[in-house]
Amino acid sequence: MLELQLDTKNLKTIKDHQYYLFPSPAKHTNQKDRPTKYVDEKILKTYMGKGSNRSARLHPDVLTPANMLMSALLEYGDKINDWSIRSAVIQSGYRPDDPSQGRNYLRIINMTIASNPKIFGNVKFPGSLDTEAQSVLGRRGDARRTAFQKKVAEAPGWTQALAQQLFNIVDNAYAPRGSNPHATGFVFDLDFSIYYNGKEINLGANTAYNRDALKSAAGTWLNKYAMHFDFDSYDTGIEVWHLEYRKWK
Numbered sequence: 222m223l224e225l226q227l228d229t230k231n232l233k234t235i236k237d238h239q240y241y242l243f244p245s246p247a248k249h250t251n252q253k254d255r256p257t258k259y260v261d262e263k264i265l266k267t268y269m270g271k272g273s274n275r276s277a278r279l280h281p282d283v284l285t286p287a288n289m290l291m292s293a294l295l296e297y298g299d300k301i302n303d304w305s306i307r308s309a310v311i312q313s314g315y316r317p318d319d320p321s322q323g324r325n326y327l328r329i330i331n332m333t334i335a336s337n338p339k340i341f342g343n344v345k346f347p348g349s350l351d352t353e354a355q356s357v358l359g360r361r362g363d364a365r366r367t368a369f370q371k372k373v374a375e376a377p378g379w380t381q382a383l384a385q386q387l388f389n390i391v392d393n394a395y396a397p398r399g400s401n402p403h404a405t406g407f408v409f410d411l412d413f414s415i416y417y418n419g420k421e422i423n424l425g426a427n428t429a430y431n432r433d434a435l436k437s438a439a440g441t442w443l444n445k446y447a448m449h450f451d452f453d454s455y456d457t458g459i460e461v462w463h464l465e466y467r468k469w470k
Contacts, residue, residue, distance in 0.1 A: 225297070225442060233416045238304035240416040241438045246445065248435065248458035254467040255455065257360075260406035265315050271295050272411075277314035280406030283466045287311065287409065290450040290464070294442060304421075305413050305437035312412035312426065316403035322396075323355030329395045330354060333387060340386055347376040359399035366397065393459050394428055402455075407469040411462040413439045428459055435461050 231242045265278040270288030272295055279287060291311065298306025316322070327346075334341045346354075350372055358366040374384035402408040410426045415437045417430060424430050434440040440461045447453050452464040 235421040239302050240305055241303050242436050243441045245435055246441055250456045251453045255465055256402055256405035256407040256469045259404045265406055268311055272310045274310045277311045277409055279314040283407050286466060290452055303438040305415050305439040309411050309413040309439055311409045314409040315406050318398055318401040318404040322401055323398045326395055326397045327351060327354040330391050333390050344378040357399040358397040402465055407466040409464055
């Protein structure tokens with residue numbers, strides 16, 4: 222039986238919803254056995270198990286493991302009456318590696334620069350590289366990706382150190398084309414409600430909320446127990462709700 226050691230003194234209630242809050246747990250990264258093979262979209266099935274939003278599509282081989290994970294999570298949420306867990310759903314599964322991913326990658330690059338003036342100052346992403354940023358760059362270490370990042374570092378106003386800071390942030394938030402774990406069908410994101418600065422909000426896979434998500438009962442449980450069901454995030458310190466099936470081969 223999976224259990225959490227609850228601190229019942231730290232309990233918040235909003236709109237009749239009850240939230241247990243925990244000390245921030247020890248975060249972890251996991252690069253072992255991450256899904257890499259893109260799925261044939263024709264074999265995908267809509268996930269209809271526990272915590273279904275009736276729209277997330279997954280590889281057929283992960284439907285039962287996903288249901289086992291979600292059943293255990295939601296059962297625990299009912300047991301302790303915690304809304305962060307009880308509100309949890311599989312928000313998104315398969316996402317194609319198509320031009321929209323490239324556009325989003327470029328958008329997040331520009332958003333990262335604009336949102337971090339203390340790091341990037343007035344420097345702008347070189348417009349001459351917009352098309353390349355949206356192209357298939359592959360996984361870390363791919364020659365195309367290395368060459369692209371080198372061009373950014375050599376652009377006017379940029380340095381190797383500054384470009385490295387940019388991609389340290391961006392590549393931990395969103396993958397370029399050619400490196401999309403969601404395109405494997407073995408990966409999904411959860412959405413759940415958390416207590417945030419006195420308010421109740423849904424995560425919506427927004428990494429800005431991950432620190433508070435980790436302190437929720439849902440985040441604490443996932444950080445500690447997801448691997449019991451062969452799921453894990455690449456980094457719970459960035460996206461504790463991002464779950465990859467590690468027995469996909």
